[in-house]
Amino acid sequence: MEFKRILIAVDNSTCSEKAAKAGYEMARRFGAETALVNIIEPVAANVNPDLTLAPVFLETYDNSEENSHILLKEIEHRYADGVETTYLSTVDSPAHGIIQQADEWGADLIVIGTYGRTGIYHFLMGSVAEHVARKSACPVLIVPNKCDV
Numbered sequence: 759m760e761f762k763r764i765l766i767a768v769d770n771s772t773c774s775e776k777a778a779k780a781g782y783e784m785a786r787r788f789g790a791e792t793a794l795v796n797i798i799e800p801v802a803a804n805v806n807p808d809l810t811l812a813p814v815f816l817e818t819y820d821n822s823e824e825n826s827h828i829l830l831k832e833i834e835h836r837y838a839d840g841v842e843t844t845y846l847s848t849v850d851s852p853a854h855g856i857i858q859q860a861d862e863w864g865a866d867l868i869v870i871g872t873y874g875r876t877g878i879y880h881f882l883m884g885s886v887a888e889h890v891a892r893k894s895a896c897p898v899l900i901v902p903n904k905c906d907v
Contacts, residue, residue: 759897760788760866761784761785762790762866763791763792763863763864763866764784764785764788764791764793764867764869765795765846765856765860765863765867765868765869766781766792766793766833766869766870767797767856767871767886767890768795768830768833769796769797770829771871772903773871773902773903774833774870774871775833775836775837775871777869777870777899778794778833778837779837780869780899780901781869781899782837782839782841784867784869784899786839786841790867791842792841792843793843793844793845793846793859793863794830794833794834794843794844794846795846795855795856795859795860796826796829796846797847797850797851797852797859798822798823798826798847798848798849798850799850799852800849800850800851822849826847827845830845846859846863852886853886853893856868856886856890857890857893857894860895861895866897867897867898868894868896868899869901870886870890870899870900871887871901872900872901872903873903
């Protein structure tokens with residue numbers, strides 16, 4: 759199996775840093791194009807009486823988009839080591855956004871980290887990595903937080 763386009767899903771966590779490290783290592787081995795994706799989770803909008811969005815929501819959205827771009831640049835600077843990187847970010851739920859961005863970008867492989875939570879927390883919160891693996895049209899490499907990459 760040869761991977762030409764590797765999408766690496768990142769957020770601001772240690773497990774996504776491990777995924778980035780593994781994803782870039784694979785990209786170097788395969789000579790693959792790489793995209794970093796960060797999903798901005800939607801914030802509940804406050805609507806003014808005149809049916810316009812409250813300024814707080816707009817500031818939060820702008821700030822999240824700016825923070826997303828900063829995060830992607832940091833991850834690239836830390837792990838890319840010369841691998842050309844495309845930045846992708848969108849407002850969506852994490853699993854759906856990752857899958858949609860992978861489809862639109864034409865990814866051959868998705869690399870994503872996981873905390874490896876179990877029990878009640880996993881039951882209540884679910885697993886983004888698990889959902890992506892079940893719904894993705896391409897292979898998914900799940901990098902556990904306990905993994906030494």
